[in-house]
Amino acid sequence: MTDQNYETSDVLVVGSGIAGLAAALGAVREGSDVTVATKATRPEGASSWWAQGGIAVSRDHPEQFKQDIIAASDDTADPDAVDVLVENANDAVEDVLLDTLEVKFDENGGDLDFTREAAHSEDRILHVDAATGKHIHVPFLNYLDAHDGVEILDDTAALELIRHEGRVHGAMLESDGEVTPHYAGSVVLATGGIGELYPRTTNPDMATGDGIAMAALAGADVEDMEYVQFHPTVAIPGEDGDDDDVFLVSEAVRGEGALLRNGDGERFMKEYHADAELAPRDVVARAVKAEREGTGEVLLDVSPLSFAAEFPGLARRCTDHGIDYEDGIPVAPAEHFLCGGVAVDDRGRTTLDRLYAVGECSRTGVHGANRLASTSLLEGLVWGLRAGEDAAGKGVEPIEAPDLLERDPDLPARFAGDKMHRLRRVMDEQLGVERDPDELGKAMATVRRLKGEVDAYVRTRTSRSLYELRHASVTALLVARHASENTESVGTHNLVEKAPAEPSAD
Numbered sequence: 001m002t003d004q005n006y007e008t009s010d011v012l013v014v015g016s017g018i019a020g021l022a023a024a025l026g027a028v029r030e031g032s033d034v035t036v037a038t039k040a041t042r043p044e045g046a047s048s049w050w051a052q053g054g055i056a057v058s059r060d061h062p063e064q065f066k067q068d069i070i071a072a073s074d075d076t077a078d079p080d081a082v083d084v085l086v087e088n089a090n091d092a093v094e095d096v097l098l099d100t101l102e103v104k105f106d107e108n109g110g111d112l113d114f115t116r117e118a119a120h121s122e123d124r125i126l127h128v129d130a131a132t133g134k135h136i137h138v139p140f141l142n143y144l145d146a147h148d149g150v151e152i153l154d155d156t157a158a159l160e161l162i163r164h165e166g167r168v169h170g171a172m173l174e175s176d177g178e179v180t181p182h183y184a185g186s187v188v189l190a191t192g193g194i195g196e197l198y199p200r201t202t203n204p205d206m207a208t209g210d211g212i213a214m215a216a217l218a219g220a221d222v223e224d225m226e227y228v229q230f231h232p233t234v235a236i237p238g239e240d241g242d243d244d245d246v247f248l249v250s251e252a253v254r255g256e257g258a259l260l261r262n263g264d265g266e267r268f269m270k271e272y273h274a275d276a277e278l279a280p281r282d283v284v285a286r287a288v289k290a291e292r293e294g295t296g297e298v299l300l301d302v303s304p305l306s307f308a309a310e311f312p313g314l315a316r317r318c319t320d321h322g323i324d325y326e327d328g329i330p331v332a333p334a335e336h337f338l339c340g341g342v343a344v345d346d347r348g349r350t351t352l353d354r355l356y357a358v359g360e361c362s363r364t365g366v367h368g369a370n371r372l373a374s375t376s377l378l379e380g381l382v383w384g385l386r387a388g389e390d391a392a393g394k395g396v397e398p399i400e401a402p403d404l405l406e407r408d409p410d411l412p413a414r415f416a417g418d419k420m421h422r423l424r425r426v427m428d429e430q431l432g433v434e435r436d437p438d439e440l441g442k443a444m445a446t447v448r449r450l451k452g453e454v455d456a457y458v459r460t461r462t463s464r465s466l467y468e469l470r471h472a473s474v475t476a477l478l479v480a481r482h483a484s485e486n487t488e489s490v491g492t493h494n495l496v497e498k499a500p501a502e503p504s505a506d
């Protein structure tokens with residue numbers, strides 16, 4: 001036992017997106033007291049807030065939904081995990097989103113309006129205003145904030161897990177420069193994605209892969225890290241866009257009839273896939289990249305629909321960013337979602353005792369090598385609830401915490417920024433939409449070197465930005481390692497084929 005100052009709760013949830021909030025709800029309903037620690041200072045600090053298209057449900061055709069998920073994954077999704085998702089979808093959405101939070105999904109003639117997105121074979125997506133995320137996320141935060149037994153700690157980052165002999169006992173939390181051990185009966189990681197590892201991403205800037213790195217450093221299994229999904233239609237304002245200004249143009253826009261045209265004004269998607277603009281994401285992302293390289297630009301032509309009427313928020317955002325959408329929206333692929341993560345079972349249990357992972361930082365097997373649109377909010381909701389219920393009711397046992405408490409918090413100026421810049425360049429050039437198998441070993445060596453430089457600082461300093469950099473470099477190394485170990489080009493892991501070498505003249 002330790003004589004340090006410390007906090008405790010039955011369940012510590014790290015992250016306040018849909019997955020973390022669902023886990024908190026699951027646990028508090030079981031009678032546990034729950035602490036949600038989140039780096040976010042505003043709801044916008046979670047990808048969940050930014051979700052546009054919506055949340056898929058199975059309606060009356062679960063088998064069809066399962067087939068769509070598996071087809072989009074290039075037949076790599078785990079059928080058992082897909083069963084868990086689809087068979088719990090309607091109940092979870094009804095219970096939490098409709099009955100508990102009373103989310104007012106868009107209606108059509110007094111009934112819920114279901115829409116369709118790329119690679120879905122029927123209309124099954126619930127949505128609000130093409131800004132579904134915030135209409136779920138804000139009421140969810142408010143509901144839990146007012147709930148007895150739940151405490152939400154904003155602007156509080158988990159830096160490291162407290163682990164002893166294969167069991168997790170809590171996490172070291174940093175707030176306002178102070179680091180404190182927080183002991184818990186169970187810890188649920190819900191830290192979201194890894195977008196910040198790439199120069200162009202749809203994710204908010206908290207997405208540095210913290211939960212994946214913390215779990216991996218504690219010894220948990222991590223899987224499928226090579227499957228990084230790039231969204232094909234991310235608006236790039238201005239001359240090729242400032243990467244901080246890019247924003248997602250939801251698949252729902254293509255679902256409603258928008259067309260992709262190359263720099264010569266030609267539609268091209270039919271040459272790449274029979275479903276044209278509604279092909280799976282990985283196919284469209286590769287096509288958009290190729291056409292941009294071949295013809296200079298790709299525009300999303302929204303003239304077939306009443307864009308401003310159907311997507312008023314997006315239309316406003318275009319105008320605010322100086323894009324005249326009537327001339328077409330300039331788009332490019334950008335990092336969007338990680339299909340892999342901390343390996344978990346059907347209740348979000350990792351390979352370490354009392355450690356759970358849910359949402360985008362986890363690898364449930366639902367997405368395989370490529371995610372079907374609008375299944376991520378659902379996965380976070382379903383697995384969050386199940387993990388929270390399972391995590392409840394375990395005893396808290398404070399133990400000796402890692403020695404992070406007495407270190408110098410300062411970092412040399414620009415250290416983190418420079419290292420992040422180097423990391424992003426490798427990820428973009430060697431671990432992006434297309435990967436050259438001959439370059440993956442080099443990418444791994446570069447990232448490993450960078451991680452070594454960061455580790456040297458971590459031994460003597462404890463600032464949040466340094467730990468984010470550490471987590472980003474650990475996560476990047478996992479992506480590079482898994483990518484170099486997987487020689488099969490599948491889904492989002494797209495290996496470029498080399499032309500056979502010319503026979504030599506002699």
Ligand SMILES: Cc1cc2nc3c(=O)[nH]c(=O)nc-3n(C[C@H](O)[C@H](O)[C@H](O)COP(=O)(O)OP(=O)(O)OC[C@H]3O[C@@H](n4cnc5c(N)ncnc54)[C@H](O)[C@@H]3O)c2cc1C
Pocket residue numbers: 014015016017018019020037038039040045046047048049050051052053054055056132133156157158159190191192193202203204206207210211248336337358359360361373374375376377378380
């Ligand atoms: C622009 C955009 C549009 C999208 N549209 C859709 C859609 O229409 N439908 C759909 O299904 N999916 C969509 N997605 C994907 C989906 O939104 C995310 O995959 C999902 O919301 C992830 O939820 P999460 O709870 O796992 O993570 P997030 O919502 O990203 O939350 C992660 C949380 O962890 C916190 N955190 C991170 N590290 C730490 C740490 N060390 N300590 C404490 N807190 C930490 C963050 O601050 C944040 O609160 C979209 C994503 C984006 C970015």
